[in-house]
Amino acid sequence: MNLFVDAVNWILDPANFAGPGGIPARTIEHLVFTLVAVLMASVIAIPVGFLIGHTGRGRSLAVATSGGLRAIPTLGLLTLVALWVGIGLGAPYVALTVLAIPPILAGAYAGFEAIDRSVIDSARSVGMSESQIVGTVEIPLGLPLLIAGIRSATLQVVATATLAAYVADVGLGRFLFAGLKTRDYAEMLGGSLLVILLALVLEGIFTVVQRLVVPRGVASQRPPVDRARSARPVPGIDPAITKGTH
């Protein structure tokens, strides 16, 4: 218990706030690093996920590939890439982008797949083009699951981004490594608590975002009982959608 008190004292010590190695600077680095890694993963995974979800092709390949990606140990990949491109932020970005791709990819195609086929058929029958179907039907209806995927990826990346400090002077991981090596466990635990705190804040933000992205038509059709039961609406499998507005 004493260690926790020491760790909290370490976080609150004004001496640890100043300069480029201070807590605020490290936290911002960590946050920016996390967001960039998730963004890069999104740029890769979302279009591929949409394509798979819309065409229904390549799903088994995507499942197998993302399963494989999930099994890669991030530190091992980081070391391998760093031995190739050198130290700095390149290797951590690659390793964490690989970590973030599977959940986002799964969220993207699962969001499309969860939409009732009759909704898409109706869209097609009223004369919508394929791009209209994707843009105005599938993406809005699939968005909550996609956001859930990004949320899960962000959580994994923010926790694992401590590894950036393995080969670069970046992020909250610096406190973990420095504390571990010099047996300053208050610093190490303090750094860990900051990572947890950051993860909780991001979770809170995503909870709000996830509520906001439920299409208004879907949300208003939702029976009140159902809303009380599930804080995280999954409209795709909700029977209310099949009676949707189109």
Added chain:
Amino acid sequence: MFTAHRGRLAAVAAVAVGAVVALAGCASGDPLDSGSNADEGSATLVVGSQDYYSNEIIAEIYALALEGNGFTVDRQFKIGQREVYLPEIESGAIDVFPEYSGSLLQALNADAAGGTADETYAQLQDELPEGLSVLDMASATDQNSWTVTQAFADKYSLTDIASLADVTEPITVGGPSELQTRPYGPTTLTEKYGIPIAGFTPIEDGGGPLTIKALVDNDIQITNVYTASPNIKSDSLVALDDPDGLFFADNVVPVVSDKVGGKAADVLNAVSAALTAEDLVGLNSESVNDQLSAEKIAAAWLEQANLF
């Protein structure tokens, strides 16, 4: 209900029996129980080693040399870092352990003065706790150093650490986090020698391949490499001279318990007398580059050194 209870009882009994067996095992494994006439080569000597490949090779050399002279050896290798095994040696559970004079001295007394190999060795003898002693040290050393690439050294005619002050480009120090706060760290370089340090890049693989690559790629300009590392030769690195004793001399030295008497001490002293710095680099290289086992490397070295 009854069966669940019996199941739990059985589990408790199993744990208890297991604990008793384990304790009994500890008791019979206690080297202090095995008699005191260690000198005649009849007793079992416990040889330990760090979880560091080079240290394990030296421990294996000690073990093979002792066995070659009629001693029975119990190998307890790869016991983690100094914080873990030092209490084990002090308690008498380990009889022979390859150590490094300066690092051990600093572990025993953080304020030790250090200095040259002989000064460090003398201080170490004073600091060792009751019941432990060091035998003769080898000329082989495996110590910390500030290391640069040959190209960087040539460019600025670097020879010793102080000459880094003449470097005109920004110097970035790379290495594990703890390097930043060590007494020989970047702050000391600036304060003692007026060497401008542009920054510190953490590379947490402990002088491993990533650190070497960063140095060779010129991502960092200086780092801390152990002087017996085969990388110094294979990657054309230069460990800068340290005439002021910034780093403590780290000669290889066997730390022994009271159980190691005259004959065993003679054997280990003969090993130390033969083990040179070049030998140690060669042994490490056989492990890192040729991937040979500690046992093979140790046996080959003993044969080539004409020992036992």
